[in-house]
Amino acid sequence: MMLLLRGGRIIDPSQNLDAQMDLIIENGKIAKIGKNIHKPDNTSRKLASGEINILDLKGKVIVPGLVDMHTHLREPGFEYRETIQTGSVAAAAGGFTSVACMPNTNPVNDTRSVTEYIKRKAAACNLVNVYPIASISMGSEGAVMTEFRDLKDAGAAAFSDDGKPVTDSALMRRALEYASSLDMPIISHCEDTYLSAGGSMNEGFVSTELGLQGIPNIAEDAIIARDIIIADYTGTTLHIAHVSTAGAVRLIRDAKERGVKVTAETAPHYFTLTDEALRGFDTCAKVNPPLRTIEDVTAIREGLNDGTIDAIASDHAPHASTDKEVEFEYATFGMTGLETSLVLGLRLVDDSIITLNQLLLKMSTNPAKILNIPKGTLKIGADADITVIDLDNHWTVDRSGLRSKGKNTPFNGWAMKGKAIMTIMGGIIKHQDGVE
Numbered sequence: 001m002m003l004l005l006r007g008g009r010i011i012d013p014s015q016n017l018d019a020q021m022d023l024i025i026e027n028g029k030i031a032k033i034g035k036n037i038h039k040p041d042n043t044s045r046k047l048a049s050g051e052i053n054i055l056d057l058k059g060k061v062i063v064p065g066l067v068d069m070h071t072h073l074r075e076p077g078f079e080y081r082e083t084i085q086t087g088s089v090a091a092a093a094g095g096f097t098s099v100a101c102m103p104n105t106n107p108v109n110d111t112r113s114v115t116e117y118i119k120r121k122a123a124a125c126n127l128v129n130v131y132p133i134a135s136i137s138m139g140s141e142g143a144v145m146t147e148f149r150d151l152k153d154a155g156a157a158a159f160s161d162d163g164k165p166v167t168d169s170a171l172m173r174r175a176l177e178y179a180s181s182l183d184m185p186i187i188s189h190c191e192d193t194y195l196s197a198g199g200s201m202n203e204g205f206v207s208t209e210l211g212l213q214g215i216p217n218i219a220e221d222a223i224i225a226r227d228i229i230i231a232d233y234t235g236t237t238l239h240i241a242h243v244s245t246a247g248a249v250r251l252i253r254d255a256k257e258r259g260v261k262v263t264a265e266t267a268p269h270y271f272t273l274t275d276e277a278l279r280g281f282d283t284c285a286k287v288n289p290p291l292r293t294i295e296d297v298t299a300i301r302e303g304l305n306d307g308t309i310d311a312i313a314s315d316h317a318p319h320a321s322t323d324k325e326v327e328f329e330y331a332t333f334g335m336t337g338l339e340t341s342l343v344l345g346l347r348l349v350d351d352s353i354i355t356l357n358q359l360l361l362k363m364s365t366n367p368a369k370i371l372n373i374p375k376g377t378l379k380i381g382a383d384a385d386i387t388v389i390d391l392d393n394h395w396t397v398d399r400s401g402l403r404s405k406g407k408n409t410p411f412n413g414w415a416m417k418g419k420a421i422m423t424i425m426g427g428i429i430k431h432q433d434g435v436e
């Protein structure tokens with residue numbers, strides 16, 4: 001079966017492509033891209049015989065399938081928050097064709113059997129490619145390193161103790177060296193837990209006014225600085241998760257200028273919201289790292305624009321209402337993100353902070369590169385993983401309409417512009433919303 005996507009605007013940052021063209025998918029791969037390639041006689045013969053399916057996508061944008069390199073699918077162990085099934089549906093609805101899921105499940109993804117379980121479940125759902133991220137240490141307890149090679153063989157795409165920092169610097173050094181020898185990325189959740197202890201929001205003017213204990217920027221910056229120093233020494237790559245501070249952007253920019261092989265991601269809430277969002281004690285806006293100040297948001301936006309921040313990841317953290325409908329200090333950290341990440345990114349494009357090409361670089365091509373997976377491109381021969389975006393689709397975020405089990409979004413009621421109206425994975429349509 002062939003699929004012909006006709007007349008859309010094809011943007012592919014991996015080959016500097018941005019033009020109105022046709023695209024043919026054959027046997028699950030990108031077979032051809034060009035102008036008016038639906039014309040040849042051969043094609044019309046196939047059309048007549050029903051061997052080819054045509055989708056008219058004039059006015060729509062066709063891009064490499066989006067890749068979310070930081071998501072929490074919660075399974076195994078926390079199925080009341082999300083499952084691989086519900087998370088996959090939410091991911092596809094948000095325009096993602098690949099997601100990498102963090103290991104802070106129960107049990108933690110620290111052994112081959114958990115990695116294989118996630119892969120098996122994801123394959124059964126068959127809606128998005130799921131790349132399990134295994135933990136750096138057993139139980140993510142920061143003491144004993146996991147079996148990196150075994151986990152890689154089982155299908156792990158990266159290592160991270162996300163949710164917690166690797167406090168032991170020697171363990172971090174060994175992890176970086178060993179992961180690098182296996183050509184695997186280490187993703188660092190940077191938080192000095194001595195400095196963040198007891199805090200439930202950003203430390204500053206607003207936390208003082210609200211009477212809540214704060215988490216200072218230095219809790220993040222100090223560990224980023226340490227990790228950069230270690231990665232510089234070991235000469236290995238290092239990926240920094242969910243950057244939220246101006247100081248972090250500065251540290252990463254300086255490190256890159258010095259040739260340190262560091263990459264970084266931020267999440268949409270860090271370039272969209274400030275700690276002012278907590279004035280109503282909305283527990284859905286309680287995240288870790290916390291929402292910061294306007295100076296930090298501005299720095300994150302600059303970092304996205306100048307390439308200091310390579311990727312935008314959802315940090316999708318679904319929680320049950322029982323986790324969130326409690327006193328602010330007791331509420332869990334995290335917000336859902338799979339279904340709002342793209343559109344919040346598109347707001348940056350509308351505000352001329354970054355270009356559409358830059359956004360796609362950060363939501364597809366770059367995360368694929370960092371994870372070392374063969375995605376994020378529409379090159380001939382690549383897997384036909386494609387997202388179709390309608391830039392003019394106006395919609396309003398409705399918490400109850402989210403596919404994710406987690407309804408914990410602070411963007412409920414926000415008027416949005418732009419939507420993923422279709423995802424195609426391996427040449428098969430997985431999500432469709434408003435395409436005739």
Ligand SMILES: [Zn+2]
Nearest residue numbers: 162163189241
């Ligand atoms: Zn984290």
